[in-house]
Amino acid sequence: MRKIYEDYLKYASKKLAGGFNARAMLYKEIGRLGLSAFEPGAKVVWTTSYALPMVLYQPFDVVPFDFEYAGVFLAAGGRAAESIACSNRLGYAVDTCSVHRMALGAQELGLFPHADLLVSTTDFCDGKPKCNEIFKEKYQVPFHLIDIPLDKDESALDYVEGQLRNVFIALCELSGKKEDESMLIDPIRNYNQVLGLMDEVNRLRRQKPAPYLPGNRAYTMGMVANILFGRPELITIYEQFVKELRKAPREGGPDGGERFRLLWLLANPAYPTNIFDTFREFGARIVAEEFTFELMHPLSEEEPLRSIAEWMLDSRFIRPVQERIDAILKWVNDYKIDGVVSFTHLACRQGNGALYLIKQTLNEKGIVLMDLEADICDAATFSPNKMRSAVENYMQMMCATS
């Protein structure tokens, strides 16, 4: 794991020698943060950033460590095979999400930093809390599981806020700080400022044609950036990203110009694939991603913990499916979408459960959903030939009907 973070710093310093670059700036901060978890005396809190906004950890002298992202980073660095093999050897079910198999294997192999505190949530998937139960046994440290109800009303907010307060108190104890919620104001202000910049990114991408971005760049920016939510460094990174988007080609470009506009649902493969090159050959630009919107809920400086609770309860992956469908239809309309692609990671039942309903609704609007099935972490299960045929078929159908 250290090597992965060191490589991020090397990549960043090489890239940044040539000038400002938002992606390199982002990976530099991720590398720094990741390595700090291995420093002697570091107090490390294992958590999940896309389910619980990282602003919660920023006022404290602790290193938040997202054990799921760490597994994804290992897979992106070509280190999936050994962790998955280790998870298999330990006897964990092979149809469990590979993100968790990566984390379980990597932890067993000693690739992860130690844990001082574990914080997880019950939403998104049950693999998260189950992994944390295992880690709790291994590290013998406190584990806070935030139970997320399906309803979003005042009592649900009270309930989640109360649990967040317990985590907040545990963080105060771990870092020797006096309990004072106002210490969350600065991180919240930083996060809200980044939200404004993310809004600007979205506005630029709503233009037709949209600025050309390589691969699934905006997805990576948003998802990886969320590990830094609340940190002032992220403001500079997103300001740079906005500048790059303003300069990016809209007419022409490496894809020969925008022919189709895609909305991306769910996840993204961690390892290199031919998916994005194939879309590029057809002039298909990804102009919006469901997960970027998932991370964008303003927080309140007046009621920090309550607004964090609201952020969590607002997730479209726990709200009634109709809310997710309505949101998708709104993005289709706002971004003038021609096609919707779901990167369907088969083990992710909570992500995939609604796909048939989404597909039916989109069909009624004349939009075809491409269900692109592949694993997030396990490149050994990926067939470039099959994927190329699937993407080509989809694009040829779009060309024929456009």
Ligand code: SF4
């Ligand atoms: S991909 Fe789905 S199952 Fe896997 S960790 Fe994420 S939410 Fe959970």
